[in-house]
Amino acid sequence: MLLGFYKQRLGRVLAGVLAGISDRFHWNVSLVRIIFVVICLLGKIGLLAIAAYVLLAAILPFKEDVYADRYGTGPRKIKDAEKIRK
Incomplete structure (x- = not known):
């Protein structure tokens, strides 16, 4: 993951x-979209933003894919569980 950045399937356009x-x-997605559109209308900077x-x-x-790889999906099976050593 590039410095902790990711795409997200939930709420995407x-x-x-x-x-x-x-x-x-933790910003409002509408605010980010409005700022992006305003930047896109600024000529050369807008082309760079696009x-x-x-x-x-x-x-x-995608965030969901990263989390699925990191934490797994579905129930864990007993045979896949790590054994506890005393």
């Missing part, structure tokens, strides 16, 4: 990059 940023910093969005959409993993 396009790729989920802005939803992931808002979740990461290019960054496309790049992040291509390389960032």
